Amino acid sequence: MKRRSPAWWLLTIPGLLAGCVSRNNMSALDPQGPVGKTQLNLIYLSTAIMAFVVIVVAVIYIYVVTRYRERPGDEKKGIPEQISGSKKLEILWTVIPVILLVILAVPTITTTFRLEERPDPAETIRVNVTGYQYWWAFKYPDLRVTTANEVHIPTGKKVEFNMTSQDVVHAFWVPSLGGKLDLNPGRNTRLVLQADRPGVYEGKCTELCGASHALMNFRVIAHRPADFDRWVASRQKPDSTAKTAEAREGKRLVGQNCIGCHAVRGAGFQVEGTTAPELTGFSQRTRVAGIMENNRKNVTDWLKNPQGLKPGNRMPAFDHLSEKQLRAIVKYLEDLK
Numbered sequence: 571m572k573r574r575s576p577a578w579w580l581l582t583i584p585g586l587l588a589g590c591v592s593r594n595n596m597s598a599l600d601p602q603g604p605v606g607k608t609q610l611n612l613i614y615l616s617t618a619i620m621a622f623v624v625i626v627v628a629v630i631y632i633y634v635v636t637r638y639r640e641r642p643g644d645e646k647k648g649i650p651e652q653i654s655g656s657k658k659l660e661i662l663w664t665v666i667p668v669i670l671l672v673i674l675a676v677p678t679i680t681t682t683f684r685l686e687e688r689p690d691p692a693e694t695i696r697v698n699v700t701g702y703q704y705w706w707a708f709k710y711p712d713l714r715v716t717t718a719n720e721v722h723i724p725t726g727k728k729v730e731f732n733m734t735s736q737d738v739v740h741a742f743w744v745p746s747l748g749g750k751l752d753l754n755p756g757r758n759t760r761l762v763l764q765a766d767r768p769g770v771y772e773g774k775c776t777e778l779c780g781a782s783h784a785l786m787n788f789r790v791i792a793h794r795p796a797d798f799d800r801w802v803a804s805r806q807k808p809d810s811t812a813k814t815a816e817a818r819e820g821k822r823l824v825g826q827n828c829i830g831c832h833a834v835r836g837a838g839f840q841v842e843g844t845t846a847p848e849l850t851g852f853s854q855r856t857r858v859a860g861i862m863e864n865n866r867k868n869v870t871d872w873l874k875n876p877q878g879l880k881p882g883n884r885m886p887a888f889d890h891l892s893e894k895q896l897r898a899i900v901k902y903l904e905d906l907k
C-alpha cells in the first residue's frame with residue numbers, strides 16, 4: 571500500500587480549519603472592539619516573529635543541505651573544517667533569539683499591564699458575573715438589574731466584568747471582543763471589554779467544568795447608548811403581570827413549582843430563589859438556557875426534559891405536569907417582559 575506523505579496532511583489541515591470560520595461573530599481574528607484588536611496585534615507580532623525564524627532557518631537549512639552535500643571524491647579530502655566552539659557563531663545565535671524575545675516581550679508585557687488597569691469608574695459599566703454549572707448570572711450593581719445568560723452592554727463604553735464562580739472553575743470568553751479569564755470560587759477576577767458596534771457577540775465557557783461544559787453559552791448584546799438606556803429602564807421596571815386567565819394559572823404553578831430556585835421580580839412571589847437564572851423578563855431573552863431559540867416549543871421541551879438537553883444541570887424535569895399545566899406555565903413566561 572502506498573503511504574501518503576506528511577505533506578499531504580499539512581495541506582489538508584488548513585482546508586479543514588477553514589471550515590471553522592465562524593458564522594456567528596466568534597472569531598478572535600475578527601475583533602469587534604479595542605481590547606480584541608489589541609490582543610490580535612500581539613497575535614500578529616508573535617506570528618510574524620515565528621514566521622521570520624522558520625523562514626530563515628528553512629532557507630539556511632536548504633542551502634546547506636544542497637550546497638554541502640556529499641559528492642564523489644569527497645572522502646579523499648578528509649574531514650572538513652569543524653566549527654564547534656566558534657565564539658563568533660555561538661554569540662551570534664545567542665544574541666539573535668535574545669533580540670527577538672525582547673521585541674516580543676516589551677509590547678506583550680506593557681499591553682498585559684495596560685489591559686489589567688482599572689478603568690475610570692465614572693466611564694464604566696460594571697457587571698458582576700457569577701458562573702454556575704451551567705449558566706451565567708449577570709448583575710449590574712449600579713443599575714439594580716439582573717439577567718442570566720445574556721448580558722447587554724452599550725457600545726463605545728468600557729464594561730468591567732467582575733467575575734466569580736459559585737461552584738467549580740469556569741472561564742469567560744467572548745472571542746470577538748477579547749478575553750479570556752477564569753471565574754474562581756471564592757475569588758474575584760476582572761476583565762474589561764468594549765464593543766465598537768451594536769450586535770450579538772457569542773460567548774462560551776472555556777474551562778472544562780462538567781458534563782454540559784460545551785453547552786455553557788452566553789451572549790453579549792451590544793446596543794447604541796440610547797438603546798441601552800432604554801433597555802436598562804425596561805429592566806428596572808419589569809412587567810411581571812399575568813395577562814390572561816391561563817397565564818394566571820401558570821403563575822400559580824410557577825409559584826408552586828419554580829420559585830424556590832428561580833425568581834421573578836415584581837410578580838409578588840414571597841421568595842426570590844437565587845440558585846437558578848432569574849426569570850424576570852424571560853420573554854425578552856433570545857434563547858432558552860443559552861442553547862435553544864426562545865420559543866414555545868423549546869421552553870416546553872426544556873421543562874419536560876432539562877437533563878436530556880443539558881446533561882447534569884441542576885434543574886429537575888417537570889414531565890409529571892399535564893400538557894395543560896405546562897402550556898399555562900409557558901403562557902405565563904411569555905408575559906414576563
Ligand code: HEC
Binds near residue numbers: 824831845
Ligand atoms: C431545583 C431548582 C429548580 C427548579 C425547582 C426549577 N428550575 Fe428552572 N432552572 C434551574 C437551573 C439550575 C437552571 C439553569 C440550568 C442551566 O442552564 O444549567 C434552570 C433554567 C431554567 C430556564 C432557562 C432559563 C434561561 O435563562 O434561559 C427556564 C425557562 C426554567 N428554568 C424554567 C423553570 C420553570 C418554569 C420551573 C417550574 C416549573 C423551574 N424552572 C423549576 C433550576 C430549577
Ligand SMILES: [Cu+2]
Binds near residue numbers: 704783
Ligand atoms: Cu463552565
